[in-house]
Amino acid sequence: MPLSLAGFVLIGGMLTSLSVYVSVMQPLLGWSAAEAGAGPVALLIGMSAGNLVISPALRRLGINGTFALGSLLAALAWAAAGWSNTLAGFSLAMAIAGFGTGLGSIVPGIAVLTEAFHARRGLAIGLFIGSCSLASSAMPMATNLLIERAGWRVAFQIIGLAALVLVPVLWRFLPGRAVSGGARVADHSGQDGLNRRGAFHLPAFWVLTLVMTLSMVCMNGVLFNIVTYLKDRGTATQDAVALYSFANFMSLPGLLVGGYLSDRVRVQILFPAILLIQAAGTLALLGMGDAGPVAMAATAAFVVLWGGVAGLPAQAGSLMLREITGSREFPALLAIVFTINGFIGALAPGLTGWLRDATGDYRSAFALFGLVMIASAVAALWCRDPRPQATTAKF
Secondary structure (H helix, E strand, O other), X not given: OHHHHHHHHHHHHHHOXXXXXXXXXXXXXXXXXXXXXXXXXXXXXXXXXXXXXXXXXXXXXXXXXXXHHHHHHHHHHHHHHOOOOOHHHHHHHHHHHHHHHHHOOHHHHHHHHHHHOOOOHHHXXXXXXXXXXXXXXXXXXXXXXXXXXXXXXHHHHHHHHHHHHHHHHHHHHOXXXXXXXXXXXXXXXXXXXXXXXXXXXXXXXXXXXXXXHHHHHXXXXXXXXXXXXXXXXXXXXXXXXXXXXXXXXXXXXXHHHHHHHHOOOOHHHHHHHHHHHHHHHHHHHHHOOOOOHHHHHHHHHHHHHHHXXXXXXHHHHHHHHHHHHEOOOHHHHHHHHHHHHHHHXXXXXXXXXXXHHHHOOOHHHHHHHHHHHHHHHHHHHHOXXXXXXXXXXXX
C-alpha cells in the first residue's frame, strides 16, 4: 500500500499530469512547442539521475529511507514550480522533482518487488505499476479540475503538499530491508547471477537496453504531447484530458493481464508482442481528431492498444533483464538500464515539439514513433537468456 500511494502521487500527480500543466502554461507564458517540452525533458532527466543512485541509496538508507527522501525532494520542488516565472526556473524545479520521483517510485519499487516475490513476481509488478496507471488516469482529470478552480500555481503547491504528507507515511510503514529467500534486497553478494562486468559483456543486455530505450522515447513522445495534439485537432481541453486519462486507465487491466501472462508465457515471446501492440496504438494517433467512423475507430484503437500496454514494456523488460543477468546485482543493473533509457527518453518531448514546429503537425512524429516500435519488436527477438531454458514451466 505505501508503494502504491507513492506511485499515485509522484507518478499520477506529477509525471503524467505534467502535460496538463504544460498545455495551460504554454499559451499563458508564450512558449513555443519546443520550449514547452523543456519542463518534461528536465523532469525525465531528473528521474534518470534518481534511478542512477537507487542501488547505493537502498544500501545506505534502506527501503523506507530511499522512498521517503525521494518523496521529500519531489514535494519541495513541485511546490517551488508553482512560484516559477521563467522557463529556466521551471525546468530546474522539474529536474529536482524528477530526481525525487526516480528515487521514490517505479524503479526502486520494481527492484524491491522482484526480489520479494518468486512465483508471482510478474503479477506483483503488474499490480504495483497498475496502481501507478490508475493514478495516471485519475490524477490528470483531477489536476485539470484543480487548475480550472484554483489556477496552475496553486495546483503545483497542493500536489507538492500531498507528496510531503507521504514522507512520514513511507518512513513509518515501509521496511528498512526486505527479506527474500534469506537474503536482503540490498545485499546481493550471495545471490546467483552475473556481476556488472559480466552483464556488460552480454550482447543481449545491450539489445534489451536499446529496445527499452526506444520504447521509452516513443512512449514519452506521445505521453507529453497527446493533450496538445488533440487540442490542435480541435478537441476541447476537457475532452482531450478525459481521453488521455482514459487511455492511461486502460493500462491498469493491461498490466493485470500482462502480469498474469508473464508468469505463464515466456517473456521472450511476450516482450516483442507488447512492442508491436505499442506500435499499432501509436500509429492509430494518425487517424484521430477528425469526424467520422475512421476517427472513432482510431481513437478506440489508441485507447485500447497504446493505453493497454503503456506500462508493459517496463514490466516485461524488467523480467527479461532478471532472466538474462540473474539476481546478484539486479537492482543496480535495472537502475542502469532505466537511467540510460530515461536520459535518452527525456529528449522525446522536446524532439516531438521540434518536429511539430518544423512540420506544423504532430503526425510526422507519431508516424516515426510507430515505425521505430516495429523495428524494436524485431530487435527484441535477440533479447535471449544465455542460460539453458526449462521448457516445461512456460509455453
